[in-house]
Amino acid sequence: MIGRLYERSLAGAEVEVEYADGRTAPLDATRWLAPVDGDEAMLSRCHGPTLDVGSGPGRLTVALARRGVAALGVDVTPYAVHLTRRAGGRAICRNVFEPLPGAGRWATALLADGNIGIGGDPDALLRRVRELVRPGGEVIAEVRPPGTAGRVERVRLRGRGLTGTWFTWATVSVSDLGSLAGRTGFTRVExxxxxxRWFASLR
Structure with missing residues (x-):
């Protein structure tokens, strides 16, 4: 159900995010169909094989391919993977915690658009991504501004008579990075x- 609602949003339908405390916010996934201001802050650092985790419709995966950088998008939504492939990028429909091609050999892993919150457990996600990049590899994540409270929230998607199941999503700010990196085995944070937009590099 979550995937169906996300697909609807990608197609331009009205979908909203409902939080467990009753707040709601629109989910406009179409904004990820085209380049977003600030994307160059991530793309310019990808000089080797790059894994785009939670790649959605693949704007970053495709942009890297056009630059001649080997890139693979990973997303759990079949329609998003289809859009990536149709635009000329490589992508697979899979959960990041499942077996992935090239594990331990990726130069860079991207966690754009707040995807460091996938699964609601940034520690578990970063430990997993650390397994996927090669020694000395880099994880580039988009995070919230300094001073923003990090949190884990239960959310679900709703739209046009459909309501998804509850799932957890985390928010990570620049202020959280030092302790988070230390717990997950990264020794350098920038x-x-x-x-x-705020970005971070973890090595």
Missing amino acids: AWKEAG
Whole structure:
């Protein structure tokens, strides 16, 4: 059901995110169909094989392919994977915690658009991604601004008579990165801002 609602949003239908405390916010997945200001902050650092985790419709995966960088998108939504392939990128429909091609050999892993929150457990996600990149590899994540409270929330998607099941999603801010990196085996952290977005590199 979550996948169906996300697909609807990608197609332009009205879908909203409902939080367990009653808040709601629109989910406009169409904004990920085209380049977003600040994307260059991630793309410019990808000089070797890159794994785009939670790639959605694949704007970053496709952009890297056009630059001649080997890239693979990973997403759990079949329609998003289809859009990536149709645009000329490589993508597979799979959960990041399942076996993936090239494990331990990727130079870079991307966690764009807040995907560091996948699964609601940033520690578990970063430990998994650390297994996927090669020694000395880099994880580039989009995070929230300094001072933003990190949190784990229960959310679900709703739209046009359909309501998805509850799942957890995490918010990670720049302020959380030092302790998070230390717990998950990363020894170098760098953070920067571009086009109003905050990014971090973990090595």
